[in-house]
Amino acid sequence: xxxxxxxxxxxxxxxxxxxxxxxxxxxxxxxxxxMVYRFxxxxxxxxxxVKVLVSVAKKRLHKAVxxxxxxxxxxxxxxLNKPHTSKATNIALIWLANEPQDSMVVHAAIVKIxxxxxxx
Numbered sequence: 096x097x098x099x100x101x102x103x104x105x106x107x108x109x110x111x112x113x114x115x116x117x118x119x120x121x122x123x124x125x126x127x128x129x130m131v132y133r134f135x136x137x138x139x140x141x142x143x144x145v146k147v148l149v150s151v152a153k154k155r156l157h158k159a160v161x162x163x164x165x166x167x168x169x170x171x172x173x174x175l176n177k178p179h180t181s182k183a184t185n186i187a188l189i190w191l192a193n194e195p196q197d198s199m200v201v202h203a204a205i206v207k208i209x210x211x212x213x214x215x
Contacts, residue, residue, distance in 0.1 A: 148187040
């Protein structure tokens, strides 16, 4: 259950554009992470309920090693705390901090954000 396969990732440009179209999505912020989410309908029953996009901007973390570490921290925290929701959802996890953060800080932020999403 604690896996994060490609089928649960958002990688199609169409899905990304739909997620970030103004008026379509909602946002929750818990420093150093911002979550943009949108409830969707899935065509196939075999598709996962929740799909995720992880993003760290070069503007925020200039060094590639820092960006890769931040993405890894967010993916790991998400993988361990996947939301159990009945609604199909697309989620984007966006890094807000201008410096690398401790893994425990990132983990706590992801837990709070996913907890808020579960109550929606």
